[in-house]
Amino acid sequence: MAAGPRDRLIEGAIELVREQGVHGAGLSALLDRSRTSRNSLYQHFPSGKGELVEAATKVAGERMATVIDKVTATGTPRQWLAALVDWWKRALESSGYSAGCPVVGAALAESEPDVQAAAGAAFADWTARLAVALTGAGVPGERADSLAGFVISALEGAIVQSRAMKSTRPLDDVLVNIGPMLEAPRAAHTLRP
Numbered sequence: 001m002a003a004g005p006r007d008r009l010i011e012g013a014i015e016l017v018r019e020q021g022v023h024g025a026g027l028s029a030l031l032d033r034s035r036t037s038r039n040s041l042y043q044h045f046p047s048g049k050g051e052l053v054e055a056a057t058k059v060a061g062e063r064m065a066t067v068i069d070k071v072t073a074t075g076t077p078r079q080w081l082a083a084l085v086d087w088w089k090r091a092l093e094s095s096g097y098s099a100g101c102p103v104v105g106a107a108l109a110e111s112e113p114d115v116q117a118a119a120g121a122a123f124a125d126w127t128a129r130l131a132v133a134l135t136g137a138g139v140p141g142e143r144a145d146s147l148a149g150f151v152i153s154a155l156e157g158a159i160v161q162s163r164a165m166k167s168t169r170p171l172d173d174v175l176v177n178i179g180p181m182l183e184a185p186r187a188a189h190t191l192r193p
Contacts, residue, residue, distance in 0.1 A: 005040040012036075013056035018099040022053055022109035054114045057106040061122025064103070068126055072133035077182035080133065081151065085175045088159055089168045097166045100159050127152050147181070154178055 003011065012034030016025035027049050031038060045051040071083040092100070106112075107119035130148035135141055158170035 005034070005036045006044040008034040009036055009041060009044060009052055010056045010059050013052050014060050014102045015099070017053060017056065017060075017102040017105040018095075021105040022112060022115060025049075025053070025105075050112050050115060053106065053109070053112065054118045057103060057115055057118040057122065060102040060106075061118070061125060064101075064122070065125055065129055068129045068133075072130065077134060077137050077139075078179045080130075081179055081182055082175055084155060085171045088155065088162075089171055092159070092162050092168060092171075097163050100163045101156060104156055104160060123152060123156075151178060151182075 009030065012030050013025065016029055016033055019025075020029075027038075027041075030049065030052065031041065041052065042048065045055065067087060068084070071080045071087075075083075103119045103122045106115045107123070109115045109119075127145070127148045130151060131141075131144040134144035134148055139147060154174045155171075158174045161170035162168055
């Protein structure tokens with residue numbers, strides 16, 4: 001079944017924000033990418049581009065939440081990290097490093113507070129999901145929350161660096177340096193700043 005105009009608009013917005021950020025994803029490019037008319041945009045998103053990008057950010061956030069849930073359903077925390085790193089390496093390499101995380105693009109949209117809030121909510125959701133999984137793996141609650149936030153931050157930073165460097169080395173560095181922290185989560189919780 002072919003996607004309708006609303007779904008095509010959301011998909012087009014996700015793709016463009018992954019490639020160019022919110023401000024680089026102009027209205028004409030969004031309409032061209034989604035093969036929709038301006039009338040369709042305003043029919044489905046009466047407030048225009050900002051409302052569309054907010055919805056696209058929420059959809060992209062939900063999709064990554066599904067990936068996180070799938071990855072954390074089995075295995076160890078280090079295996080989860082390896083799976084997430086591999087997922088992002090494939091995504092970056094398949095796009096020729098031209099497409100990163102659309103939620104990061106949305107997070108940088110200072111002039112679009114609703115879009116930025118949707119990005120913040122996605123990051124918080126991912127962190128909470130990972131924290132729950134870490135708690136299930138034996139990491140105490142407060143430490144699990146902090147560690148989950150650190151892992152998400154490290155991954156997202158590595159994605160940005162990978163795009164700029166046209167290399168997956170930053171993601172490899174995340175695995176090499178954070179992986180050991182996840183191997184002994186019970187011992188790691190005793191470390192204090």
